[in-house]
Each structure stands twice: as structure tokens, then as C-alpha cells.
Amino acid sequence: MSAYRTYAQLSQAIASLASAAPAVCETFTLAEPSVEGVAITGLHIRAGDAEGTRNGVLLLGGVHARELMNPEAIVNLAADLLISYAQESDITYVVPGTGAAGATWAGIGIRVMLESLDIWMVPCSNPDGHDYVLSTDDMWRKNRRPETGPTCSDGTEPVGVDLNRNCAIVWGVIPANGEVSCDPCDYQVYCGPAAFSEPESTNIEQLLSEHPIDTFADVHSYEEMILYPWGHAPNQTTDPAENFTTLQTGTCSPIPDASYSEYIDPVDLLKLQSVGTQIASDVAKVRSHTYLLQPSFALYPTTGTNPEYAYSRHIADKGAHKTYGWTIETGPFIGDAADSFHPSDPSQTILDAKAAMLSLLMQSICAIDLIGTQLFGSSAEAATDPLAGLRTRRDVLFQSDAGRAWLELYRQLHPALLARVGADADFRSRVARLVETAASLADDPGRVLSDDDIQRGLSVIDDLAAISPEHLRAQLQAARALFQTMNGFSAEAALAVVAERSPS
Amino acid sequence: MSPSQVVDVVTAGYEVRVFAAHPIGPLDPSLIMDDATAQAWIDDQVAKIRSGRRS
Numbered sequence: 001m002s003a004y005r006t007y008a009q010l011s012q013a014i015a016s017l018a019s020a021a022p023a024v025c026e027t028f029t030l031a032e033p034s035v036e037g038v039a040i041t042g043l044h045i046r047a048g049d050a051e052g053t054r055n056g057v058l059l060l061g062g063v064h065a066r067e068l069m070n071p072e073a074i075v076n077l078a079a080d081l082l083i084s085y086a087q088e089s090d091i092t093y094v095v096p097g098t099g100a101a102g103a104t105w106a107g108i109g110i111r112v113m114l115e116s117l118d119i120w121m122v123p124c125s126n127p128d129g130h131d132y133v134l135s136t137d138d139m140w141r142k143n144r145r146p147e148t149g150p151t152c153s154d155g156t157e158p159v160g161v162d163l164n165r166n167c168a169i170v171w172g173v174i175p176a177n178g179e180v181s182c183d184p185c186d187y188q189v190y191c192g193p194a195a196f197s198e199p200e201s202t203n204i205e206q207l208l209s210e211h212p213i214d215t216f217a218d219v220h221s222y223e224e225m226i227l228y229p230w231g232h233a234p235n236q237t238t239d240p241a242e243n244f245t246t247l248q249t250g251t252c253s254p255i256p257d258a259s260y261s262e263y264i265d266p267v268d269l270l271k272l273q274s275v276g277t278q279i280a281s282d283v284a285k286v287r288s289h290t291y292l293l294q295p296s297f298a299l300y301p302t303t304g305t306n307p308e309y310a311y312s313r314h315i316a317d318k319g320a321h322k323t324y325g326w327t328i329e330t331g332p333f334i335g336d337a338a339d340s341f342h343p344s345d346p347s348q349t350i351l352d353a354k355a356a357m358l359s360l361l362m363q364s365i366c367a368i369d370l371i372g373t374q375l376f377g378s379s380a381e382a383a384t385d386p387l388a389g390l391r392t393r394r395d396v397l398f399q400s401d402a403g404r405a406w407l408e409l410y411r412q413l414h415p416a417l418l419a420r421v422g423a424d425a426d427f428r429s430r431v432a433r434l435v436e437t438a439a440s441l442a443d444d445p446g447r448v449l450s451d452d453d454i455q456r457g458l459s460v461i462d463d464l465a466a467i468s469p470e471h472l473r474a475q476l477q478a479a480r481a482l483f484q485t486m487n488g489f490s491a492e493a494a495l496a497v498v499a500e501r502s503p504s
Numbered sequence: 505m506s507p508s509q510v511v512d513v514v515t516a517g518y519e520v521r522v523f524a525a526h527p528i529g530p531l532d533p534s535l536i537m538d539d540a541t542a543q544a545w546i547d548d549q550v551a552k553i554r555s556g557r558r559s
Binding site for chain 2: 001002003004005006009012013016017019020021068079082083085086087088089133134135136137138139337338342344
């Protein structure tokens with residue numbers, strides 16, 4: 001099976017897709033060519049007429065040269081999205097004969113996705129390494145930087161930097177039992193002479209700096225895993241002072257304090273886990289493969305990786321946009337490393353990878369943000385974010401078990417909500433009024449829910465119940481019953497109630 | 505090291521890991537898409553996009 005394209009063929013594919021759908025997407029060239037001078041291209045998908053800032057998603061592949069399935073998966077996913085949008089058709093991934101029901105994304109959901117997100121795809125960020133795998137060494141992982149330094153013990157000259165060890169997040173620190181090296185002769189995980197020494201990794205830093213990317217997936221192989229930060233130390237949620245900004249970088253030695261744990265905001269941790277759980281669930285629908293969700297550190301300790309760098313930016317620089325980052329490790333191991341990196345038939349693993357990315361894309365849409373943007377204009381245009389009060393209240397909910405249960409209910413209702421919002425202008429307008437009311441309640445402590453507010457809310461709940469999965473209807477009934485009692489409630493009073501009483 | 509020596513070492517309480525060296529060489533050429541196949545894929549996808557109502 002001729003499964004893998006050259007870099008030139010991959011580039012031609014995305015250029016042709018962009019030419020076929022010029023109103024929906026365009027190619028872009030990353031800031032720096034590769035070490036060997038190859039222009040690195042990506043695809044930016046943004047459909048519809050809605051102006052202003054949208055949630056941004058970055059999908060990255062081919063960082064490690066030998067992981068050949070993932071550039072294919074990203075290019076194929078781009079085609080699936082564009083075909084679905086053009087034909088108003090569903091996307092379904094199912095493997096015949098597996099007994100699995102398959103994973104389906106409704107066409108209306110894809111439309112909402114493309115019309116509400118900025119999707120940045122870089123299918124192959126390491127073109128030199130990619131083609132070197134095809135032409136010379138099928139286990140090559142790094143880029144093709146000729147390194148200065150003594151000849152290696154096997155008589156070869158040192159070549160290449162691991163582009164997933166080269167980012168400015170605890171760069172050049174070698175965790176105990178970790179997979180990082182300061183040795184230019186290391187075949188696998190040399191971190192480079194400096195953070196962002198390589199044009200291919202600088203490109204990712206520039207993308208994250210130039211565009212408000214909210215969610216980011218770096219797609220690798222082979223494990224069947226969803227990984228979230230951190231990679232350099234175990235996570236802890238109690239001591240914000242114990243964080244990476246205090247660590248010395250470039251030491252080529254472990255973190256001096258062996259008991260060091262990295263702080264992660266507990267609300268962020270829940271979001272990373274919640275989204276990761278849904279990704280794993282959506283992948284499992286394809287062919288019942290279980291992708292394990294865990295922190296990167298649990299796979300093996302690392303520093304300088306792309307997803308951790310992306311998530312670290314807003315901590316290192318308070319003005320930077322917050323980006324939630326995951327590594328999607330497609331798999332599985334099939335008895336031999338080379339065959340696992342580039343199996344002769346990758347088609348089923350590519351379905352897993354595409355389902356994982358679609359899941360992340362779908363979860364990157366926030367119906368409330370979407371409606372809020374249409375109501376108030378983009379946050380970039382407004383002097384202040386009109387939904388800031390609502391976001392703060394939402395974060396409060398994350399802090400109680402019952403609050404998290406409500407947010408989980410909202411997450412599960414989200415696909416149905418989005419589909420209805422996209423298809424029904426009257427429903428969208430009623431939801432918009434609710435969002436407006438909620439934003440007003442959140443911003444004004446003296447504002448209380450009126451009977452009209454309650455009736456409008458109940459009508460939306462009823463409409464949502466009619467199109468929701470059966471197993472969520474009891475919880476919606478609980479929501480209905482609770483909401484009915486909130487006449488005269490301020491935002492604080494309503495929050496206090498839902499923080500105490502879960503929907504189930 | 506022979507298999508029987510490995511058994512002796514393991515019996516003595518050591519852990520033995522055996523790695524098969526992977527010879528350096530290019531990807532199996534049969535796995536690499538030729539230009540005609542790559543172009544056929546493009547043509548198929550582009551036709552589907554252009555046949556849609558929102559193309």
C-alpha cells in the first residue's frame with residue numbers, strides 16, 4: 001500500500017484543497033524555511049462571514065520525521081472538513097468489520113465549526129526530516145541541522161535537533177529518567193544548542209505569538225495516548241510559587257530539587273482532563289481502541305516540548321494568550337518500532353487521529369462565546385470583554401463537585417446546542433437573549449432574574465431537551481425544576497444554589 | 505551472548521533487555537506514494553469539494 005506522501009506531495013495536496021475552496025481556506029507559509037531551505041506551508045480554514053476574533057485551534061504534525069501517519073491524517077482531515085462543508089454532509093469514521101458503531105460528526109456541526117473557529121493546520125513541520133526518512137533512514141526523528149562538534153563515537157558527524165525538545169519551556173534541563181539529551185550525537189532527543197535554535201521550532205513559537213490560539217494538538221506516534229501538561233515534573237495544584245519560571249534552564253542536568261513538582265492551575269487541569277477525556281471517548285467510537293489520558297510526565301519526563309511550551313506562555317508572560325496544549329499519540333505499537341511509526345496500512349490509525357482532532361475542534365467551539373461574539377462583537381473590538389463576568393462565574397463553578405457536574409452537563413449538551421444554534425435562527429436569537437441576560441446578571445450585582453427571564457430560560461431548556469440524547473433529559477428536567485425556583489435571584493444567589501445541587 | 509547465558513544472568517537476578525538493531529535504510533519504497541496516485545487523491549477530493557452546494 002503506497003501510504004505516504006513526499007513533502008512536495010503533501011504541500012501540493014493542501015495547495016489544491018485551498019484552490020478548490022478559496023472562500024473557506026488558504027495556504028500560508030511559516031516564517032522560517034527549514035534548515036535545508038524548504039518553505040513550510042500550512043492551511044488556514046475560516047469559513048463564513050463572521051468578523052472578529054474567533055477561537056483559534058492549531059493542529060501540528062510531522063514534528064518527528066519518522067511518524068509518517070500524522071501529516072497524512074492532518075491533510076486528509078482538511079479534505080474531510082472541506083468536503084463536509086461544501087456538501088453539507090456528515091463526517092463518519094468507521095472501520096468495517098470491527099463491530100464498532102463508528103464516530104459521526106453532523107454536517108451542521110462541521111459548518112458551525114468552520115464558521116466559528118480559526119483553524120491552523122501545519123501537517124508537516126519538519127520537511128527535511130520527512131523526506132530523509134523516505135530517502136535514507138526510516139527511523140530518523142530530528143531535523144537535519146548539521147551540528148558543530150566532535151565526531152560521534154560511531155564515526156559520523158552530529159546531525160539534527162529534536163524539535164520536540166527545543167522549545168523554551170525548561171529547555172536544556174535533563175529530568176531524571178527523562179528523554180532529553182544535551183549530546184549532539186544523540187540519535188533521538190538532542191535538545192539543540194539553545195532554546196528555539198531551529199527554524200522549524202521557531203515557526204511554532206511565531207504562530208502562537210501572531211494568532212490567538214486557544215487549543216493546540218501536536219500529533220505524534222506511537223502510543224495510544226492523550227497527554228497534557230506538564231512533562232518535566234509531576235503536577236501539583238497547591239503551591240503556585242513552585243513553577244517553572246523559577247527554574248534555571250540550559251543546565252544539562254536534572255532539576256536540583258528531586259521533590260520538585262510543577263504547579264498547574266486546578267481549573268486548567270480540569271479543562272485539560274475534561275477535553276482529553278472526550279477526545280479519548282470520540283477516538284474509541286471509531287474502532288474501540290482505548291487512548292490513555294495522562295500527564296506527559298507519566299509517559300516519560302521531557303523538557304522543551306511543543307504542547308507544554310504552548311501552555312506555559314501565558315504563565316511566563318502575563319500578556320500572552322492562554323493556549324491549552326495536548327499531545328495526541330496515535331498508535332498502536334505493532335511489534336516493531338519501525339512498523340509502528342509507519343505501518344504498511346495506516347488507514348485505521350489515521351481514522352483514530354482524525355477523530356481525535358475533530359473532537360478537539362468540536363470542543364474548541366464555545367456556543368456561548370460564539371453567540372456572545374455575534375451579540376457584542378469580538379472581544380478584540382470591545383474595550384472590555386463583555387463576557388468576562390460570565391467567564392469568571394464559570395470558573396467559580398469549577399471549584400465545587402456540583403458546579404463541575406453542571407459544567408459537565410453543559411459539555412455533553414454542547415453538540416446538540418451547537419447544531420440547533422446553527423440551524424435555527426429563532427432558537428439562536430432566544431439563546432442570545434439568555435446569554436445577554438446572564439452577562440448582565442454577572443456584571444451587575446443588583447440585577448435579579450425576572451419572571452420573563454425564567455420563562456425564556458425554560459423555553460430554551462425545553463427545546464434543548466427535545467433534541468438531546470435520552471440519557472441527558474433527566475438532568476435537564478432537574479435543571480428546569482431548579483431554574484423555576486430562581487425568580488428574584490441575583491447571579492451570586494443562583495451560583496450558590498447550583499454549587500450545592502448537582503443536576504443528577 | 506547466547507540464550508543460555510541470558511538465562512544464567514536472569515537466574516542470577518539481573519534484568520535483561522534485548523533490542524533488535526534496526527538497520528539504517530530508507531523507507532520501503534512500496535510505501536511511498538507515486539505522483540500519479542497523489543494526484544488522483546487530489547483530483548478526487550477536489551471534485552467532491554467542487555460538487556458541493558457551498559463550494
